[in-house]
Amino acid sequence: MVKQSDGAISVESEPNRGCVFKVFLPACEGESSPDDAPVSSRSSASGNETILLVEDQAGIREVANEYLLQLGYNVLVAPDGEAAMEVVQSQNQRIDLLVTDLVMPKMGGRQLAARVAEMYPNKGAVHVWLPRCRD
Numbered sequence: 001m002v003k004q005s006d007g008a009i010s011v012e013s014e015p016n017r018g019c020v021f022k023v024f025l026p027a028c029e030g031e032s033s034p035d036d037a038p039v040s041s042r043s044s045a046s047g048n049e050t051i052l053l054v055e056d057q058a059g060i061r062e063v064a065n066e067y068l069l070q071l072g073y074n075v076l077v078a079p080d081g082e083a084a085m086e087v088v089q090s091q092n093q094r095i096d097l098l099v100t101d102l103v104m105p106k107m108g109g110r111q112l113a114a115r116v117a118e119m120y121p122n123k124g125a126v127h128v129w130l131p132r133c134r135d
Contacts, residue, residue: 002023002025004103004110005025005026007023007024007025007026008023009021009022009024047071047073048072048073050073050075050076050091050093051068051074051096051097051098052077052078052087052097052098052099052100053065053068053075053077053099054079054081054083054084054099054100054101055101056079056101056105060101061077061079064099065077076095079104080104080105080106080107081111082107083106084107084112084116085115085116088116098113100112100113
């Protein structure tokens, strides 16, 4: 995930002393806004927005879908980027958030995010969640 985000990891290790991992990620462009502030309590998180969830592993997709539904979100699911594009093109409702894996068959998360961003030019940044790291 770090390499896919154009970052780097430094590891220092000493016997009987432990390890230090330093993760370097590129700086974000633009200015932050109050909307970017972290949520103060995980239990207070809820919403009614529409989320497009794209994940090729069924187990992860099902758990994430159930969790988001319990929080009150309207969730659209797809197993890969191509299926997600079909969902986007068939929707009459606004998609507020894209939650996607990066590495998937047919179309990866970065390409999907770029294509969805082109379809929603006035929405600003498309948000991408990286649920796990793959080789």
